[in-house]
Amino acid sequence: MDVANRTNTAAGGEPKILAFCCNWCTYTGADLAGLNRMKYPANVRVVRVPCSGRVNPQFILRAFARGADGVVVCGCHPGDCHYATGNFFTRRRFMLMRGLLEFNGIDPRRFHARWISGSEAAKFRDFVSEVCAIVKGLGHE
Amino acid sequence: MSRIGVFVCHCGTNLASVVDVEKVAAAARELPGVSYAAEYKYMCSEPGQQMILDAIAEHGLKRIVIASCSPRMHETTFRKMLKKSGVNEYLLEIANIREQVSWVHTDSGVATEKAVDLVRMAVAKVAKDEPLKASSIPITKRALVVGGGIAGIQAALDIADAGHEVWLLEREPSIGGRMVMLDKTFPTLDCSACISTPKMVDMSAHPNIKLLTSCEVAAVRGYIGNFTVTIRQKAKYVNQDICTGCGNCEEKCPVKVKSDFNKGLSDRPAIYRLFPQAVPAKPVIDRAHCLKLTKDRCGLCEKVCPLGCIDYADEDREYDETFGAVVLATGYGLCDWTAMYDEYGAGRFADVIDGLAFERLVNASGPTEGHIVRPSDGAEPKTVVLVKCVGSRDPKKGKPWCSRACCMYAAKHAHQILEKIPGARVFVFYIDVRTPGKNYEEFYDQTRKDGAVYVRGRVSRIYKEGGRLICQGEDSLLGKQVRVAADLVVLETAMEPAAGARETAALFGASADANGWLQEAHPKLRPVETQAGGVFLAGTCQGPKDIPDTVAQASGAAAKAIGLLNKDEMETSPMIVAVDEAKCSGCGACVDICPFGALSLEILTAREGRWERAERFVCKVNAGLCQGCGACTVACRTGAIDLRGFRNVQILEEIDALWT
Ligand SMILES: Cc1cc2nc3c(=O)[nH]c(=O)nc-3n(C[C@H](O)[C@H](O)[C@H](O)COP(=O)(O)OP(=O)(O)OC[C@H]3O[C@@H](n4cnc5c(N)ncnc54)[C@H](O)[C@@H]3O)c2cc1C
Numbered sequence: 104m105d106v107a108n109r110t111n112t113a114a115g116g117e118p119k120i121l122a123f124c125c126n127w128c129t130y131t132g133a134d135l136a137g138l139n140r141m142k143y144p145a146n147v148r149v150v151r152v153p154c155s156g157r158v159n160p161q162f163i164l165r166a167f168a169r170g171a172d173g174v175v176v177c178g179c180h181p182g183d184c185h186y187a188t189g190n191f192f193t194r195r196r197f198m199l200m201r202g203l204l205e206f207n208g209i210d211p212r213r214f215h216a217r218w219i220s221g222s223e224a225a226k227f228r229d230f231v232s233e234v235c236a237i238v239k240g241l242g243h244e
Numbered sequence: 245m246s247r248i249g250v251f252v253c254h255c256g257t258n259l260a261s262v263v264d265v266e267k268v269a270a271a272a273r274e275l276p277g278v279s280y281a282a283e284y285k286y287m288c289s290e291p292g293q294q295m296i297l298d299a300i301a302e303h304g305l306k307r308i309v310i311a312s313c314s315p316r317m318h319e320t321t322f323r324k325m326l327k328k329s330g331v332n333e334y335l336l337e338i339a340n341i342r343e344q345v346s347w348v349h350t351d352s353g354v355a356t357e358k359a360v361d362l363v364r365m366a367v368a369k370v371a372k373d374e375p376l377k378a379s380s381i382p383i384t385k386r387a388l389v390v391g392g393g394i395a396g397i398q399a400a401l402d403i404a405d406a407g408h409e410v411w412l413l414e415r416e417p418s419i420g421g422r423m424v425m426l427d428k429t430f431p432t433l434d435c436s437a438c439i440s441t442p443k444m445v446d447m448s449a450h451p452n453i454k455l456l457t458s459c460e461v462a463a464v465r466g467y468i469g470n471f472t473v474t475i476r477q478k479a480k481y482v483n484q485d486i487c488t489g490c491g492n493c494e495e496k497c498p499v500k501v502k503s504d505f506n507k508g509l510s511d512r513p514a515i516y517r518l519f520p521q522a523v524p525a526k527p528v529i530d531r532a533h534c535l536k537l538t539k540d541r542c543g544l545c546e547k548v549c550p551l552g553c554i555d556y557a558d559e560d561r562e563y564d565e566t567f568g569a570v571v572l573a574t575g576y577g578l579c580d581w582t583a584m585y586d587e588y589g590a591g592r593f594a595d596v597i598d599g600l601a602f603e604r605l606v607n608a609s610g611p612t613e614g615h616i617v618r619p620s621d622g623a624e625p626k627t628v629v630l631v632k633c634v635g636s637r638d639p640k641k642g643k644p645w646c647s648r649a650c651c652m653y654a655a656k657h658a659h660q661i662l663e664k665i666p667g668a669r670v671f672v673f674y675i676d677v678r679t680p681g682k683n684y685e686e687f688y689d690q691t692r693k694d695g696a697v698y699v700r701g702r703v704s705r706i707y708k709e710g711g712r713l714i715c716q717g718e719d720s721l722l723g724k725q726v727r728v729a730a731d732l733v734v735l736e737t738a739m740e741p742a743a744g745a746r747e748t749a750a751l752f753g754a755s756a757d758a759n760g761w762l763q764e765a766h767p768k769l770r771p772v773e774t775q776a777g778g779v780f781l782a783g784t785c786q787g788p789k790d791i792p793d794t795v796a797q798a799s800g801a802a803a804k805a806i807g808l809l810n811k812d813e814m815e816t817s818p819m820i821v822a823v824d825e826a827k828c829s830g831c832g833a834c835v836d837i838c839p840f841g842a843l844s845l846e847i848l849t850a851r852e853g854r855w856e857r858a859e860r861f862v863c864k865v866n867a868g869l870c871q872g873c874g875a876c877t878v879a880c881r882t883g884a885i886d887l888r889g890f891r892n893v894q895i896l897e898e899i900d901a902l903w904t
Contacts, residue, residue, distance in 0.1 A: 145358050
């Protein structure tokens with residue numbers, strides 16, 4: 104399947120970015136962005152997971168296969184994980200992820216991971232905006 | 245048919261002013277599995293909840309999606325509501341269309357489109373939700389307090405007074421900690437022994453308290469409500485059941501060892517009690533120095549003991565006990581300044597001592613019966629220099645923190661010197677004077693009025709000249725170098741975490757910060773809890789403190805432990821992992837990855853026929869330990885382990901829903 108051709112940008116629409124956010128840090132940070140009425144592009148759709156360590160690389164491949172223009176995984180800062188060590192697994196897994204995406208013909212710039220704490224609302228806004236701009240720039244492959 | 249009901253909230257105008265809620269409800273009605281959709285001004289309000297309950301009854305709804313504020317806001321509210329209906333409270337999903345839509349986007353068209361997407365994802369997920377039931381674990385109604393300083397004593401007494409059994413475990417041969425070394429205590433100057441020893445006696449007499457001295461925590465298994473602790477009882481060589489504490493043995497023992505309790509200012513025998521009012525009031529043998537135990541000579545104590553208590557063959561023993569709650573109260577030590585301050589003589593000068601040594605000197609039951617003298621020659625010092633912040637507030641020495649009690653006890657020491665030695669002169673070198681506490685500033689003020697001279701600046705060097713100690717430093721207010729010739733110098737050194745505190749805490753799943761102080765769950769809102777459920781903190785193990793703060797925190801920790809022990813059982817979240825044994829290959833990859841030790845491999849008898857018996861390994865989940873992070877699910881090669889409430893299929897459905 105030619106994954107890149109299935110993206111929304113390819114069809115001329117607005118890109119859709121899927122964001123996996125851990126419940127304790129980034130999801131809370133995103134809530135805080137709302138509470139502070141910060142504005143960011145509406146392209147992101149959040150999937151709430153208990154821990155970034157819960158995100159199976161299979162989920163990311165599935166999102167791209169279905170037509171995601173970008174996927175991000177966000178969790179607590181290393182050392183701050185609600186579950187002590189979950190996000191260390193995340194870190195290791197997603198270093199491998201980029202290679203796997205390339206192998207599947209997906210531009211690794213469509214995938215990003217970032218540590219965003221519950222108080223870093225502005226970082227969430229900036230990160231989402233940044234990924235959105237990158238993905239828009241990549242357009243149709 | 246899934247019979248899903250979707251309820252879209254306006255949140256007043258918070259949502260409705262940006263999102264076209266009617267359009268969202270209309271779109272929801274078209275989604276597969278949805279049999280009913282409605283919108284309302286405030287879903288979380290009484291009438292809003294009633295409306296949902298009515299709709300459930302009227303339309304036979306089996307699963308619920310609420311499009312509203314963040315699930316972090318009202319998920320529990322709506323779960324509680326569902327308990328009143330026939331619908332399992334876990335057949336609920338929340339689409340966050342306030343924090344993630346109406347509050348962060350302005351264009352109504354785009355926002356509404358995103359809200360519909362989020363509802364579609366929630367509907368897809370809820371269709372795969374399973375009914376879950378919170379289970380409960382029984383709670384062992386007994387607390388363990390680790391450390392018998394004033395923090396541990398207070399916590400143990402409070403828990404015991406509330407009617408629960410408490411075991412207090414102390415590694416030294418007596419409880420009491422640092423406080424029993426002190427002479428008088430600021431700001432009231434009441435005698436430390438007078439207020440602490442009665443508490444110690446209360447402890448030993450309390451029907452709910454069991455005292456363990458010369459003990460260590462060797463290992464811990466289990467979790468909140470059920471900690472199985474392996475206790476190591478170090479050999480005491482004195483049968484504590486029959487010993488009356490007559491003291492014959494202590495008198496006759498020929499060995500002389502420097503007393504740690506008296507900071508090396510006096511000697512003690514090898515069979516000894518830590519201090520005269522020790523609790524328990526019975527001696528133990530220090531195996532490192534006993535002639536019988538080291539060289540098989542002497543044996544005098546055995547000969548003089550009228551009751552035959554001495555048992556040279558005694559050995560360390562280990563045994564397991566179970567506790568429901570744990571209070572860590574491991575306290576502090578003073579930093580080893582001799583290793584850090586070559587400029588102060590690194591311990592070469594006998595008359596440069598630390599604050600606890602001064603406490604022993606000035607203590608009526610101490611080695612000099614309360615006479616402040618120079619350790620070198622026993623002469624009464626006429627000029628005394630007190631140096632504050634030795635080690636504290638000094639990142640260069642690796643200790644950036646303020647030790648908090650020193651400003652006040654330095655003022656206390658100055659006061660005691662001026663009171664006990666007529667005509668004495670006291671100089672206090674300081675960086676700042678910090679007196680935040682009730683009646684503290686007044687106490688400090690009085691000390692200055694009494695005649696203590698405060699010099700602002702660090703002492704850069706201490707050296708000997710003509711039999712006196714020259715303290716050289718800068719008076720930073722005058723901007724010039726000063727030199728004071730002193731007879732005695734007291735270094736008010738930094739508090740640091742007790743040796744081994746981090747390791748002991750780690751056995752219980754609690755952690756320490758970068759400096760080694762035990763880490764509270766939240767610095768402001770959860771100051772006595774740790775990240776490990778059922779493990780609480782009391783006193784200076786959590787950070788430097790004086791006695792009032794220590795005792796207050798200990799009572800706080802006790803209240804938390806009592807709250808836990810008052811329950812017979814505890815609800816556990818059902819959103820934990822479950823193993824499909826048929827799929828599990830027993831590889832154990834999940835076991836290694838679990839941060840909580842919740843997974844283990846167990847033997848499963850797969851087949852038991854007449855001729856053969858097939859056994860294999862499968863993964864078992866300990867429901868009390870699993871916290872539901874789901875890290876193991878990713879490691880599982882066969883997909884046998886899955887996280888309830890966030891199963892693979894649910895997340896995949898959510899993803900798929902976005903592009904259908
Ligand atoms: C020189 C000096 C003077 C002071 N003067 C005053 C004063 O006048 N007024 C005032 O309010 N405060 C004063 N303080 C502060 C006071 O000493 C402390 O606030 C108080 O003693 C702290 O009590 P704690 O129980 O937290 O710790 P500790 O007294 O240190 O008790 C901890 C106990 O735990 C035990 N322990 C440690 N680790 C383990 C383990 N792993 N397993 C088992 N047991 C363990 C230790 O042996 C010890 O018995 C002074 C401090 C100093 C240094």
